[in-house]
Amino acid sequence: MTSRVRHNDYGVLRPPAIGAWQPSLTVSVVIPAYNCAEPLSRTVEALARQTYPAELVEVVVADDGSEPPLDVPGARVVRVAEGWGRGAARQTGQLAASGAVIHWLDSDMLLAEDHLEAHMRWHHLIDYAVVIGDTRFVETPGEEGVQSAYTRKTLESTRRLKDAGSSAYLQHTGASSSVRADLLRAAGGVDTGLNMAEDTELGYRLAQAGAVFIPDAEARAWHVGPSTVMLREKEVHRHNWSYLGDLIPDLRWLRNHPRRHWLVPYLRVVVTATTYEQTRASVDSALAGTLTDAAVTLVGPWGKLTGERRANLDDPLLDLRLLHNLYAHEPRVVFAESVPSSAAPSPFLLHLPTGWVLGADTLAKLVRHADKDLLGLVSVALTEGQHGVVAARLERTAAFSRAALFDGRPDDLVDEMYGSEWVSGSEYDFVTAEDAEPLTGDAAKWRTLASRRQGEIKALQGEVARLKAEVERLSAAATPQPAESGGRGPLSSLIRHLRSAG
The missing domain is CATH 3.90.550.10 (Spore Coat Polysaccharide Biosynthesis Protein SpsA; Chain A)
Structure with missing residues (x-):
């Protein structure tokens, strides 16, 4: 195998003519x-x-x-x-x-x-x-x-x-x-x-x-x-869609319930356990976003948590034990001893540095960005640390699985076959645990709505400014209106409307 196909464009392959090759x-x-x-x-x-x-x-x-x-x-x-x-x-x-x-x-x-x-x-x-x-x-x-x-x-x-x-x-x-x-x-x-x-x-x-x-x-x-679909299409869909929503997260229209738990997450967030407070802030933010079929893999030495007698408040594994207590019955959190190599069958995996918190719409925005050009990797620059750039990574499962079939650096292979980009953490609402707003009630929903409305306001303000400039240009070129019109022509009305909107 030598050919590397980008996305699903197999046109780079040249199969031999039938009858003209040796199987x-x-x-x-x-x-x-x-x-x-x-x-x-x-x-x-x-x-x-x-x-x-x-x-x-x-x-x-x-x-x-x-x-x-x-x-x-x-x-x-x-x-x-x-x-x-x-x-x-x-x-x-x-x-x-x-x-x-x-x-x-x-x-x-x-x-x-x-x-x-x-x-x-x-x-x-x-x-x-x-x-x-x-x-x-x-x-x-x-x-x-x-x-x-x-x-x-x-x-x-x-x-x-x-x-x-x-x-x-x-x-x-x-x-x-x-x-x-x-x-x-x-x-x-x-x-x-x-x-x-x-x-x-x-x-x-x-x-x-x-x-x-x-x-x-x-x-x-x-x-x-x-086929059965040709004969009974609606009945086939009624039957199959009752369970395909659980198994294929890519079929987004089957997951329109706002609170359902699904068997296969759409996106898996990986967080490594450190302190109780920092880890909890990261995990809770992943569970509170608008992408409701996200799940978390919490990585730590969970096998060390045994049942022997201990000093409850002076336990050297206290933070690890508290995290296990906190998420033991949360179905969207799984405990792992090591970082998973793949999120399969989930289509996306986000590596989130502990102590960083996601905004309400962060996961949804990252996935939309990746899907726009079918990117295999989106790296999110968060801050400059002692050992270089601290980054979150959104990985497309299919891209990294295909890269694993070849010799070479995975990130380079993914960039070649799917594409990759760097983005700014502030652009996607990443903040530190210390700067994050508390997660209470429907905060995720309202924070996201407020963010979207702010974006709409900025867009409308830009449009108003553009229209004002156009009116001024037209005013300078227009023939003066007769005195009896009283300045009530359509151009004057538009000018008054835009001034009031400003």
Whole structure:
């Protein structure tokens, strides 16, 4: 692997033409199946006719409780032993697979003979590709078929995902997609508890692991019959959105409740425990902001807190113990012995120096700034210390995960593939614990509202000044009005209005 893809713009890659290269990677085609012997046999027969070398291909069918059990010539059948549904079947199949690449396939697919080859040429170029086949829906075999309306619209509006940014994973589907086995396992494999939308949720976690999503028009396949989404779209969304809000923080419209606790935080703040007061000020500010699905990892030697007899007020670990007491039952605070290397599956990680306090809207503003240009790192200069600049760091999980796939300095790699910037702490409302306002009631909400209104006032004052200057220019050039008008023309009215507004 040598190519470094920026964001999701895989256009820098030059895959070989089909039939004009020499494959070497093994691939396991994993097919979840349930009571579908006839269409499944058709799919497996199509796999036997592939141009990709047969000695590099294995077919694994994950039988999700079919009765009678499936017997599929040309495939290795593994029975789902724990759980049921597509998530459990996909995970069972991929755990049994031995290939360097896992190729997901639905059980009712018709494949062009070069389908596998089209997928696999990308995996020979980079090892963080997720390749998505060109699936058309047909009523009967032999038809040309059509893409889903959502897929067609997305591909057309994003230059086939090159401009899709952090949302490219939404095109990930289990009907025909492929990924390196080690990247899949680094992302955590398939969620066995999901029976619908498991491919979308997996796509999200693959994105956080650094994946680039590549839709290949030459990886042709046909799905016999419409998808469930085509038939019952509103019901599918009603079902899936009941839990995807917990699992995919990137779907912001599913998190519009102002006080809910969510399973996967949108942003994780890391604070190292020092004194009780300084640490508490930092942690509490992270929990009190307008970005309500933020969580905190509090780092310290928590294993030293044992239950032996001690002098309560003279305990050498007193501050550490007080912090543990304070946040022991706060679900948004977790205790860790060391700084986490990644916030995955959360999309953002903020390293906050202890003793620095966030403004009510600080986290939301930082994320908005990072998302404007899909930056991988935003460094916040806070002050000049004895050992150099004291800074907070907002890191995009996907960017640092991708950087970890290469040799080199992570910050430099992130800057190359995502971009990075320095900003001023005062611009984003960072203050020291000593200078911070108390957090009481709905202070976060009202402080943020006041800050926004101040910004609006400044903008309006600037507009008034501009209009006054324009009026003065027009006044100097205008022909004097007749005396009988009494100075009541539209220009005079505008001048009076602006003077009163000033």
